[in-house]
Amino acid sequence: MHHAQNLIICEHCDSVYQKRKLLRGQVADCTVCGAVLERHQWIGVDGQFALIVASLIVFVIANVSPIVTLKLSGMAEDTTLWGAVIAMWNDGAQIVAVLTALTLFFFPLSQLMIFAWVLWFARDGRRAPGFAEAMTALVRVKPWSMIEVFMLGTLVAVVKAHTYFDVVPGAGIWAFGFLTVLITVFSSHDARHLWDVTGDAKA
Ligand SMILES: [Zn+2]
Structure with missing residues (x-):
């Protein structure tokens, strides 16, 4: 895993976020448009x-x-x-x-x-x-x-x-x-x- 590119971009509105480690069942949403950024991979x-x-x-x-x-x-x-x-x-x-x-x-x-x-x-x-x-x-x-x-x-x-x-x-x-x-x-x-x-x- 490369930690240099620890950013995530919203596919819908192009807002950029710092990636965070998600816990089981957690979903990261875009605060601007509400689209799902990432789901926890279990x-x-x-x-x-x-x-x-x-x-x-x-x-x-x-x-x-x-x-x-x-x-x-x-x-x-x-x-x-x-x-x-x-x-x-x-x-x-x-x-x-x-x-x-x-x-x-x-x-x-x-x-x-x-x-x-x-x-x-x-x-x-x-x-x-x-x-x-x-x-x-x-x-x-x-x-x-x-x-x-x-x-x-x-x-x-x-x-x-x-x-x-x-x-x-x-x-x-x-x-x-x-x-x-x-x-x-x-x-x-x-x-x-x-x-x-x-x-x-x-x-
Ligand atoms: Zn968005």
């Missing part, structure tokens, strides 16, 4: 990296395991996320199929991969190649990664389908649930601190 870089690796493993499990098993008159059918996407596509709901694949697979996966890339280097206090682009991409991708919305949708669908079928939640749904928790914990973090913990001299 998980270190190593901890965040471990969290991302765990999320990637759970992500794989979530995508290959059946989300639900439908049972109707003695027959049982498993549905994975990809099975559902293909079924929607074949049903003429191509737009929904593409949106589902993007918001539940491609965006969350790129979010996790970019974080893993940046954190891998940040563990040694280094900036990953393409660090600035990666940090910008994370801000852009975040609103499109909608696993929480999917969780709610699936729960509603499971409850509704229960009227007609015997619906058994599969391992995939638990994995997605766990992933929601992991991503929520992770998102409560301010990714901007990665600028501070990595040095700019070494690329």
Whole structure:
């Protein structure tokens, strides 16, 4: 850590402050415009990296395991996320199929991969190649990664389908649930601190 540049600038009104050490749960606000300057980081870089690796493993499990098993008159059918996407596509709901694949697979996966890339280097206090682009991409991708919305949708669908079928939640749904928790914990973090913990001299 360099103590020379112990200043923090408000992103909204450009006021400059002396940085202070924050305690658990503390948030520093701009006294001029009220914007959040900084949050206390309660998980270190190593901890965040471990969290991302765990999320990637759970992500794989979530995508290959059946989300639900439908049972109707003695027959049982498993549905994975990809099975559902293909079924929607074949049903003429191509737009929904593409949106589902993007918001539940491609965006969350790129979010996790970019974080893993940046954190891998940040563990040694280094900036990953393409660090600035990666940090910008994370801000852009975040609103499109909608696993929480999917969780709610699936729960509603499971409850509704229960009227007609015997619906058994599969391992995939638990994995997605766990992933929601992991991503929520992770998102409560301010990714901007990665600028501070990595040095700019070494690329
Ligand atoms: Zn301000």
